[in-house]
Structure formats: structure tokens, C-alpha cells
Amino acid sequence: MSFTSISPLKVPEILWSISRFVTLKDAITCARVCKAWTDNFISVIWHTIDFDVHKLQTTDFKVLEKHGHHIRIVKNMKNLEHILVLLESNASKLRSLSLNMKTSPEFQAYFYDLMRRNNTTIEHIEIPSSGGLFFNFDCFSPQTSTGVTSKLSFLKFQGLTMTRDAFSSMLRICPCLTKLNMRDTTMSSWSARGNMDADHYQHHGITDLVASSKQVFRMDNKSENPPSLLVHFPNLMSWHLWTSSNTLDVKIEELKDEVAICCPLLKTLLVGTTAGITVNLLVKAFNNLTSICVYNHYISAEVVMAIVKHQDTLIHVSTFTFSNFFDSDNIPEVESNHLEVPGWIIQLLPGSCTRLKSLRFPLYEMNINDIEEANWRCYNLESLYIRVHGVNTKEKIDRAMQLWTDGRIAIRKKQMNAEKRPTISNSQLYTVILQGDNSIEARVARHLLKFNKLQKVWLGWKVQEV
16 A cells, blocks of 8 residues: 555544644534544543542543553632542643632642642642632642743732742742732731841742732732732733722832832733722833723823823733633623723824834724724734724624735735836725725724734624734
């Protein structure tokens, strides 16, 4: 038999490559074809375990023992039975794990055992808890005899309690850590500033921090002048900051000085504070930010003006949304505050911030008249996620997107012709596209065509990517 007569699906390397791209449902179907296909597709079936979906039990011992080594991602682990399932499966190559931590000593003991089995491969951990329990981070540290260091790069712990020394020890154990989320976690036993015995380990890898101003500056009221958590993060670049009340937990001057001294690379700020505090932070505490994200319901004229203060350096401006927000098949409702902020105020952002590459205001509805009257000077815009009044159905959004796509093709053809026989300047090209069509969709498309580098657009439904 010649090589050319062999079916591609009988070549192991090709079959394995195909298995990387199929859905779980298709993988199950393929695994039933024959033993060779089972060997390639079974790892896809067992790759991710979501205990909200998969009803696995320790009674499934034979199945777990046979296939558990394929498990890489575990979601929604909530009780002791779930931990025992993973222990029975001999899962020892986990890369991602999310669980609800319990105060039960038995639960914790088995969890620590699970972590010690996987601390050489785990990269992503989420540990929410409501009990305020102390957590033993030593389970993240591989045994010295293995010669391997922790690969953990993302750590989210919520509702835990720890000492400052334990916090420093955790940072030392996880040298690959880049993102740290410590929402609602309590720190105790702060050391006084200047105490040489205090362990203030500096982690040079962490670039993203999620923590309130109280957590960073005023977590332990028993200590005087405690050093802020910022001393641990000399290379911090992004801080998701909020307050525990309607007042800032630290003097604005102190925050400004601490950021300047400890985190000179901090240029991205996500602010979950009231409008007044947000203005103070943007105007008085931070300079030359490149990325600013605010909560939509705190948008005000003053906040917009405070954002514009960073117009010479600003590259990304957005309002906060959840990670899967733009994947929804439903068109989100706009929030009522769009009636309180004049449209021309919002237009100051793309009109003043000339270096802007990304503008995302998905819950704020703009008026096409305001857009057309404003002079958007961000000609390097690459990503635009906005809502436009009147383009509020899937049919209208699809038509606007199609007109934009068709317009880009038409412009490219005119540019190619102009290279041979110049008849019109590039700056005028977009004005001759869709002439005679004054529908709201065409007006939106004409505006989009002004930006030659625009690659991603979202108008309320589906991200159109060029």
C-alpha cells in the first residue's frame, strides 16, 4: 500500500491534531468509533471537569482510576466528595483549579493533599471562602527534592485570613506569579515600619493586583504606620482598586507618594470607587496613565474630565464588564445614567485622547449626531465597543457591520486604483462610500470607516473582527 492511499484519519499525528479542536460532544462521538480514536479523543473528554455539570462520585472508581490522569482543569469543587473524586482519580497534572474552601478540618486536610500532588503543574487557582479561615500556602511549594519550582501564575483567594509573614512566604513560594486577586482577605499582625525583623518580600513578577485601598493601606488597625502592600510589588503595572466605603481609606497624598516610590511602572488603573473619589485618584494621585477602567454607574462629567487629564498617554479607556460579557447572545440593556451625562462630554474622550487604541463603553448609549459632530482624533483606534441609539436590534447591528465590511473592501479597491491613477485622496475616501444612504446603520458604518486600523467592533451583539 502506497503512502498516498492511507487515509489521513489513520495517521496518529493528524488524528491527535484534530482532537484539539473538537467540542466535548463531538469528542465523545469520535471516541466510540474505534480503539485508535478512543486513545486520541479520551484526553479531550476528561480534560475539563466541572462539578456543576459532571456528576462524578467516588463509586465510579474504575472509571476514575483509568482516565483521571487526563484531567487538567477542575471547576466548581464545592465539597469533600469532590476532593475525594480527584484523589481517587490520581489526578496529578492539574493546571487550573477553582473551589469553595470550607472550614472543616477534614476538607482542608484532603485539599492540602490534593494540592501537594499537583503543586508542580498547577498554574491557576481560585479559592473563595466565607469563613475567614487561615490558609496554609506551604501546599503550593513543590518538594525540594523534585528540583521543580511552582508554576502558579494566577492566584485568587477570597475571604481568607493570613499574617503578613505568611503573605510574604506565599509570594516567595510562587516565583512565577503574575496576577494576584485578594478580595475580602484579611491581613493580621502588621509589622511597624522600620522593623528589621519584618518580612517584606519583594516579588518582581507580579504585575496585576486586585485589592481595596483598605487591604493595601489599613488592613490591621492595631499597628501604627504599617507598610502598605505595595512594597511587595516593585514591578506592578495594573491595580484594580476600590474602597470599603464612600471615603478613601488612605490620604490621597500618602497613596500618591507610595505609588511613586514602590510602583513606578503602575500605569493601568481599574477604579471601583464613587465619582468623587475617582476624580481625586485620577487628578491627584496618578500621572500619565495608559489605561483607565471605571464602573459605568460612576461615570459623570467630572470623571470624564479627570480621564481626559491623561490624554497625552492614554491608550485604553473602558467601563468595567465581566470577562464573558461580549460572548452573550443577548443585547444588553443600556444603563439609565446615559441621560445624566451630556453626550458631548463623552465625545471628549475620543476627541482629546489622540493616542487611544481601545474605547469600550458597552453600557452607555451614544447618539449618532453627537458622534458625527465630534472630531474623533484617535486615528490609531483598533478596538471600539460602543452602543449607538437606534442600532438596537440584531438586524440593525448586522447591517451596520456588513456595511462597514463592504466599505472597507470598496476603500481598498479605490486605494489600489489610486496607486495607478490617483483620483481621490485617502482622507476623502470614506466620504464617498455609502453616498445616498442616510440610514442610521450607514451613518455608523461611515464613521467606522474613518479609522483605517480598526480591527474589532462591537455594537451590542457579536464582535466583528477584521
